[in-house]
Amino acid sequence: MQLSPLEIIRRESLQKLRELGINPYPAKEFKTTASITEILNDFKQFEGKEVILAGRMMSRRIMGKASFAELKDASGRMQIYINRDELCQTDDKTMYNSVFKKLLDMGDIIGVKGEIFKTKVGEISINLKKLTLLSKSLRPLPVVKKDAEGNVHDAFSDPEQRYRQRYVDLIVNDHVKETFIKRTKITNSIREFFNSRGYLEVETPILQPIPGGAAAKPFISHHNALNIPLYLRIANELYLKRLIVGGFDAVYEFSKDFRNEGMDRTHNPEFTVMELYVAYKDYIWMMKMTEELLEKVAMDSNNTTEVQIGENKVSFKAPFQKVPILDAIKTHTGFDVAGMNETELRNVCQKVGIEVDETMGIGKMIDELFGEKCEHTYIQPTFITDYPKEMSPLTKEHRSNPALTERFELMVNGKELANAYSELNDPIDQRERFEEQLKLLEKGDDEAMFIDQDFLRALEYGMPPTSGIGIGIDRLVMFMTNSSSIQDVLFFPQMKPEPKAPAFELNDEEKAVLKILETNSPILLSELKAKSGLSNKKWDKTIKGLTKHNLAKVNNTEEGLFVELV
C-alpha cells in the first residue's frame, strides 16, 4: 500500500505510543458522565464540576505549556484547555510533551476528564486533568475552519468525496448530520401519527416474483434454489392491499423501492416510499389525513409550518388547495380538454408545443399536458385530483364521471410528493384494467404493469372500500431540509464504483532499466538513457518511476548526472 507522508508520520506515532505502553485501541468501556451539548446548554449546572467526555479531537492549538483543542462528540463541539502541570501533576511531563503535543493528531478519538469552566474570552471549556487515547486515527481529516463571522474556510466540498466517504463528510461538516437527524425526526413523526391512530406498521416482500403496483423498470435477480427470477420491488401496493383483504383496517410500510432507471438530483435507484392503506375510507378522507400529517411533520421537524424550499416559502398549514387536473390544464393552457377524443387531444398537444406520437393514449397526453404546462406552477401544497382512467389502472372509477378516477397527487414546490386513490376493489374491473396494461405492454410500453393473478384472486375474496397513499419520503425530507439533491438526504447515494488504485508493480521499461543498472552502477544518466533505447517521454516516465519507488537514485555531481542503484 502506498502511504502519503502524513500517513507515515501517524503510523510512526502509533508505534511510539505502543512503546510508551499506551494501547492506541483499548477494549475497555469508557464511561462518560455528560455530553457536550448538555454542558453548553446548562453551563451553570456544570460550572466547576468534573465531567468525563469522549469524542474526536478536531483541532489543536499548542502554546508552550498550555494548549487548546476542540473535542467533538455526537452532540456537539467543545473546547478543551490543557495545562501541562495540571495534566501532569508529577515531574513526568510525558503525557503533555510527548503524547498530547507530538503523538496525538487531529481526528484521534480521546476520552477527557476535567473541570468545566469559562475562559477569559468567555468560551465554555473543560480543564483537562486526565487524557485517555481511545482510538488512533491514521488518515488526516480535511481541515475545515470557521472564522469569527461564521465563514467556512477550506470546506470539504467535493461532492464525489463527500458522497463516497460520507463518514468524513459527517465528521467535518456538522450540517450534514443535522439533515439526517431531521430525516429520522420526520419518519418518527409519521410513525407517531399513524401509531396513535392504531395503524399497523408491517413488512412485505422486497423480492417479488411479479413486480407490481407501479409503472417502472425493475431490477431483476435470480433465486438459485428455486431457479426462478425474482424482482426487487418497484412498489409494495399490491401486498398491502392483500393485507386489507386479510382483515387489517389500516396498514403502512416504509418501503425501500428499486427502479432501474436514470439517476439525477431527484432520483436514486433505491428510494423510500411510505405507503398507507385504510379500509372504509376514500380519497377525500385521505386528503384531510394528508394535510394533518404534513402539518405535524413540518412542526415536528422544523417547529413551523412555513418551510423555506429553495427560493420559495411553502406553507404546510392545512387545508391545502384542491384542483381537478382538467381545471388545471384549462387554467394553464386555455384548453378545455374534458371529453375530448384522442385526435382532438393530439391537436391540443401540438398547439401547445408538446411532442406526441401514435403510442400515446388520452391518459398519457393529459399527463403530458399537466406535467409540461401545469405541474411546476404549484408551489404551495396542492391536491391535483380526478386523473383520467387510463393513467390509473389501480384506482376506483370516479363516483360522478366514469372517464375519471378518484385519485389525487399532492404537488409541493412544483414536484409530486404523494399519490393517493380510492382503491379499485372491483375484481372484474381490475382484471380488465390489467388487460389494458397488457395491451400497452404489447404496444411496446416497457413500463406497463404485469398481471398479478394472485392479487386478483385476493380481490375476488372481497376487499373493503379502501383509500391508499404513497408519500415519497426522500422528497419529503428534501423539502423539509431544503436540500436540492436527493444525494443530500441519503447517507450513501448510489455511485459508480471508484476505479481501484493500481497495485504497485514495475512495468517492462522499468524492469529493463533496472537490469542495466544492476551491472552498471553508478552510470552516467545519458549513457543509461542511450542503453535503454527509450524515447524521451518513456525514459522520463521510467526513471521517475524508479526513483519514486526508491530503487534508483540520480546524483548531480561535478562530472555530470549519475544514476545509481539504491
Next chain:
RNA sequence: GACCUGGUAGCUCAGUUGGUAGAGCACCUCCCUUUUAAGGAGGUGGUCCUGGGUUCGAGCCCCAGCCAGGUCACCA
C-alpha cells in the same frame, strides 16, 4: 443516453504563449501558560485522473477512456 463543466499536495484552489510544479490551511522542527481562522521563525510534502499522440520539451495542445457535478431526456 446526449451535451456542458471539472479532476494539480491531506483539504480548498492558482498555474501566463508549451520551458525546473505554486499559495493558504494541515503536517514536521523550534519559541510561546486562558487562545480561538491563535501568533512568530524555519522546513517537508506531487501518479498534475488514466492511456496514447504532437513536440527538443506537455499540468497546459490533440485523440481515446475513467470518475464527478450540472443541464436535458426518462422517471417518483
